[in-house]
Amino acid sequence: MKSLKYLMSSISLVVLSFLAIAQSSAQIVWLDELDLSSATQGYGTPRKNKTVDGKTMTIAGKTFERGFGTHATSQLTIILNGNAKSFSAMVGIDDEVKGQKPAAEFVVIGDGKRLWSSGIMQVGDEAKLCKVNLVGIKRLELVVTDGGNGDYYDHVNWAGAKFEAIRGNTFKTYNPIASTPYILTPKPAAFPKFTGAKVFGVRPGSPFQHRVTATGERPLNFAAVNLPKGLKMDAKTGLITGMLTQKGTYLVTLKAKNAKGMAERKFKITCGDRIALTPPMGWNSWNCFAHEVSADKIKRAADAMVKSGLINHGWTYINIDDFWQNNRDSKNPDLQGKFRDDAGNIITNKRFPDMKGLADYVHNLGLKIGLYSSPGPWTCGGCAGSYGYEKNDAESYAKWGFDYLKYDWCSYGNVIDGLPDHDPYKVSSLSYKGGEKLNTAIKPFQMMGDYLRAQPRDIVFSLCQYGMSDVWKWGDAVYGSAWRTTNDITDTWASVKSIALAQDQAAPYAKPGNWNDPDMLVVGQVGWGNPHPSKLKPDEQYLHISLWSMFAAPLLIGCDMEKLDDFTLNLLTNDEVIEINQDPLGKQGVCLQTIGDLRIYVKALEDGGKAIGFCNFGTEPVDMNYADFVKLGLKGHFTVRDLWRQKQISTVDTKTSKIKLKVPAHGVLLYKFSNTQRY
Numbered sequence: 001m002k003s004l005k006y007l008m009s010s011i012s013l014v015v016l017s018f019l020a021i022a023q024s025s026a027q028i029v030w031l032d033e034l035d036l037s038s039a040t041q042g043y044g045t046p047r048k049n050k051t052v053d054g055k056t057m058t059i060a061g062k063t064f065e066r067g068f069g070t071h072a073t074s075q076l077t078i079i080l081n082g083n084a085k086s087f088s089a090m091v092g093i094d095d096e097v098k099g100q101k102p103a104a105e106f107v108v109i110g111d112g113k114r115l116w117s118s119g120i121m122q123v124g125d126e127a128k129l130c131k132v133n134l135v136g137i138k139r140l141e142l143v144v145t146d147g148g149n150g151d152y153y154d155h156v157n158w159a160g161a162k163f164e165a166i167r168g169n170t171f172k173t174y175n176p177i178a179s180t181p182y183i184l185t186p187k188p189a190a191f192p193k194f195t196g197a198k199v200f201g202v203r204p205g206s207p208f209q210h211r212v213t214a215t216g217e218r219p220l221n222f223a224a225v226n227l228p229k230g231l232k233m234d235a236k237t238g239l240i241t242g243m244l245t246q247k248g249t250y251l252v253t254l255k256a257k258n259a260k261g262m263a264e265r266k267f268k269i270t271c272g273d274r275i276a277l278t279p280p281m282g283w284n285s286w287n288c289f290a291h292e293v294s295a296d297k298i299k300r301a302a303d304a305m306v307k308s309g310l311i312n313h314g315w316t317y318i319n320i321d322d323f324w325q326n327n328r329d330s331k332n333p334d335l336q337g338k339f340r341d342d343a344g345n346i347i348t349n350k351r352f353p354d355m356k357g358l359a360d361y362v363h364n365l366g367l368k369i370g371l372y373s374s375p376g377p378w379t380c381g382g383c384a385g386s387y388g389y390e391k392n393d394a395e396s397y398a399k400w401g402f403d404y405l406k407y408d409w410c411s412y413g414n415v416i417d418g419l420p421d422h423d424p425y426k427v428s429s430l431s432y433k434g435g436e437k438l439n440t441a442i443k444p445f446q447m448m449g450d451y452l453r454a455q456p457r458d459i460v461f462s463l464c465q466y467g468m469s470d471v472w473k474w475g476d477a478v479y480g481s482a483w484r485t486t487n488d489i490t491d492t493w494a495s496v497k498s499i500a501l502a503q504d505q506a507a508p509y510a511k512p513g514n515w516n517d518p519d520m521l522v523v524g525q526v527g528w529g530n531p532h533p534s535k536l537k538p539d540e541q542y543l544h545i546s547l548w549s550m551f552a553a554p555l556l557i558g559c560d561m562e563k564l565d566d567f568t569l570n571l572l573t574n575d576e577v578i579e580i581n582q583d584p585l586g587k588q589g590v591c592l593q594t595i596g597d598l599r600i601y602v603k604a605l606e607d608g609g610k611a612i613g614f615c616n617f618g619t620e621p622v623d624m625n626y627a628d629f630v631k632l633g634l635k636g637h638f639t640v641r642d643l644w645r646q647k648q649i650s651t652v653d654t655k656t657s658k659i660k661l662k663v664p665a666h667g668v669l670l671y672k673f674s675n676t677q678r679y
């Protein structure tokens with residue numbers, strides 16, 4: 001009996017302690033047990049128990065086995081539904097970026113309130129303990145923001161991150177941004193309709209090539225009334241060719257006719273010093289093929305531009321980026337060989353056996369062609385750059401028949417500092433606002449600008465030095481048609497957002513012939529040699545294209561042109577959105593009002609109307625009645641058109657009306673306000 005009692009109590013003890021252990025271990029939920037793939041971050045992919053680069057997490061010499069490795073700007077949303085007691089982690093910047101200058105701040109947000117923050121952390125700082133009480137909290141956000149110096153090398157760890165749960169693991173991570181693509185752009189009508197630029201600039205004596213474009217049922221017949229002497233139009237394709245020898249402005253009437261009827265449009269040709277009177281539109285190989293570009297891929301991209309119908313919406317340039325030259329480091333025989341011939345002329349690599357033939361091929365499709373170089377001895381990818389051979393290169397480009405040059409910065413920093421030329425990425429040392437050093441920053445672009453100008457053809461000159469030394473203030477003086485304002489874009493929300501928010505400072509300098517360039521488009525199948533569908537959510541893509549149109553930015557598609565899906569085509573063929581980008585007034589839209597995360601951008605248009613972008617940068621939908629029209633510079637009666645849906649949606653009297661704004665998280669409403677009566 002005694003032994004039975006003993007046995008019973010031992011069993012219950014075992015059961016109890018088992019339960020206790022089970023209960024206490026069930027109460028710890030490690031962050032890495034959750035699905036972390038919904039996190040958004042500035043670079044790389046979210047990692048479990050590893051750094052963003054896939055290494056063991058190490059903060060100030062201390063290693064951690066578990067946790068979440070990410071990169072600022074990073075956000076992970078977790079639904080707790082009040083089932084968590086606390087959260088704890090050791091946070092810090094990983095030692096893998098020692099030698100760089102990252103800075104980041106870890107922030108914990110519960111039900112919209114800031115619960116904890118680390119303060120700005122640097123690499124080498126010891127891990128900080130983050131411990132937060134979560135009782136009653138339904139939704140938790142783990143955020144890492146950039147520490148104020150750009151989000152480069154911000155490799156950050158939520159090491160040993162775990163929850164104390166009230167009732168086991170019921171937690172779910174999720175991305176609050178909708179992920180189902182939806183198409184807003186109606187198909188073009190059968191009736192002819194002109195698309196693309198309404199103005200075109202050419203220099204006297206340069207070969208003229210401009211393709212007038214229209215949508216509508218085929219066959220279409222084009223005509224141009226009052227075309228100046230020296231030019232002719234191909235009635236089938238709308239291609240205008242020839243040459244103007246005198247400066248002057250010519251007003252032409254274009255006609256496009258098909259079985260359904262005829263459309264007319266005024267078209268202005270300006271023969272003078274300025275070209276690229278509207279932002280260049282086209283495609284560039286970098287965001288898609290990177291170092292794997294070849295002449296064959298360029299031809300296929302050009303063919304796809306025609307086949308997909310994009311050519312009918314004004315898309316024109318087919319630009320080869322880096323890696324058409326021989327490379328200093330590559331082990332690939334295709335990229336190895338002499339850099340220049342004895343006369344100093346650049347030698348193309350084996351993937352580009354006939355540059356002139358390639359340019360002819362692209363021109364024969366009615367498109368134009370561009371290429372890339374760097375003023376340093378090496379391009380960013382380590383191919384031969386133009387340093388010391390600028391004149392030869394400008395002449396080669398013209399001889400081959402190129403229409404566009406993207407001119408980078410890489411390795412020129414070494415030239416200035418008299419350093420060995422082996423570090424192409426030395427780019428950040430230079431940001432001069434004035435004086436002798438500013439001249440040093442300008443010099444390589446001045447030189448190439450002058451040589452391009454001296455060529456007997458028009459070559460759009462696009463500066464790619466990431467906005468250093470306020471390039472927008474002097475780009476025009478070196479004959480720049482466009483200039484990058486920021487670092488390279490990637491297909492993440494953090495990248496698109498940070499680039500978008502940096503555009504306003506340069507806006508006053510945008511004008512016909514001079515465009516601020518926030519970098520290429522990241523919609524469709526992108527990947528820098530590692531193809532994948534853009535990681536931007538559908539609403540983020542609508543916002544991206546809307547903003548780049550509002551910014552009067554060069555529009556360069558960066559995706560695989562042979563893999564255009566319906567959603568991407570819908571983004572790239574909306575003529576009313578493109579018209580905002582191509583507006584002849586050439587103003588850049590700026591943010592005139594901020595309401596929480598809603599930023600309202602306004603772009604003045606040539607016809608007196610205004611394009612207005614209601615852009616939601618927040619993770620919650622915006623649902624509000626809006627009446628602050630005066631803040632947007634609107635006074636009087638207006639019609640309001642939704643440009644993505646191509647639909648008139650209301651009329652507004654700015655004294656009395658309110659409009660309902662429903663803007664998805666990370667999404668946009670893009671409207672055009674046309675004045676019907678002034679006050």
Ligand code: GLA
Binds near residue numbers: 464488
């Ligand atoms: C730089 C540019 C990119 C691309 C690469 C090529 O990073 O910003 O757009 O041209 O160089 O190496």
